[in-house]
Amino acid sequence: MSTMRDAEDGDELLARLGSLTAQARELAEVQRSRVELAIALQRGMLPRDLPVARGFRLAVRYAPAYHGLNVGGDWYDVFTLPDGHIGLSIGDVQGHNIEAAAFMGQVRVGLRALASVTSEPGELLSRTNDLLLSLGTDLFATCTFMRLDPATGVLESARAGHIPHIWATADGRSGIADGEGGPPLGIVAGVDFPVTRSRLTTGGVFVLVTDGVVEGPSLSVDEGLDQVVRLAGIAAVAGLEAGALASAVMKVAERVGHEDDAAVLVVGHDGVETP
Template sequence: MNRRPRSASAEELLTTLHRLTSRARHEVELHQARVELAEALQREMLPPELPSAPGLSTAARYAPARSGLDIGGDWYDGFRLPDGALAFAIGDVQGHDVEAAAFMGQVRIAMRALATTAADPGEVLRQTNELLLAVDSALLATCTFVRLEPGTRELLIARAGHVGAVWATAGGASGVTEDEGGLPLGIQTGEDYPVTARRLTGDGVFVLVTDGVVEGPSYPITEGMEAVERVVRAYARDDADTVADAVLGTAERTGHEDDAAVLVLRHTGAPAAG
């Protein structure tokens, strides 16, 4: 005998709908709590402000990963050194989870401590590398470390496997740095990190990024760097915050699910000493 399927009553439908709605609300609340926790942790990992000097303005931006825990290993930093110079760093720890964030915190703290006694950026990276290898972490990090002399605007730059920087002047000149560097931190003991000297002049801007800004699954890093250079050149006359926002906006075209960071050093035209 054929039986017709029993139709659910209105009460049963309402009960089911209520149960699904409650579950969805609970999941939304859990996700919101997770996002707020990740954002709070990330804020604690990054500096609340960057140092500046007469004739120099700075800005930085961070965007969380679009997958995982919304927290990652990208970071930026800036602080004053005992001798009056300013130190800036940007880097990227592999991964975007709590482990990557914790390792990033270790790298950042180590570099701050070592920079107080090692004036040479290459030496800061070398000692940081040896320290990370000594603690036997399975992770590695890329980084660019910059020492800036406020009086002369001289930049001393060392790279550990990190992407290049972009510069531009208000006069329309621009470029991507191809300075020599060493291996990422945490790979090989005894690694050296060459130092390159540059100068921030001509009402110019110097921009450091992580690979989440310039590289994606089907987006070559060369195209990404060219896109950032075009943006930096177009906004070279604007303030550091505007430049930072514009550069971070280029990350949307990469299709990258990694986090991203931008650090901007801008010469504001004040005369330099010497």
């Protein structure tokens, strides 16, 4: 009897293990499908081509985080505005799942759509903020939006809780933008976002990044930004093209010590200065 009971217990244990294994495989397949869908959403929502402006060079680098179930919502965008100016945005949605990836698409599309109504950076972020709040989601996003005038090199920018951009000039100066920003998009209604103005001179560069590039367990945000400042300063003095600088900045992301989305957007001016 004991032998028969042992055999029955063993069969029951094997059956339970088989059932648990099947459930684990099913769950893994569902999660893998969710990750693949989120990656497809990310790729489909990012711009395929960048605008061309005489005397200016644009470059982007993007590394989505899709290790395990860690799928983020970073984005970049560059597009021509109705008045001939160039709009540039970069941002990061809170969270690392398919909802974050989908919300990223809503933010990017919202910015583009509203930019056809007003491209003034502060007003644009304010309207986008109110639009996102009307959607009733619990998610929020940090963002920087810039408007470049190719005729003068003037850049107007506004920030919503995002990391400040980095600048460098051909005469060896470089630093982190110190303009005031507002809160992230999607948290508080009726917010005003201050606008700062600067000028991109011949040989100069502006670098916009998401926090996955400069911050993590192995690198503080201040250390990461300092590294980007040094790279931008070297690139501007040496006359490196925008793509080479973008690639060098993306290398910083490999040293932050975590797996997160990372986006880099570089604007360089290599044309003849307009008086």
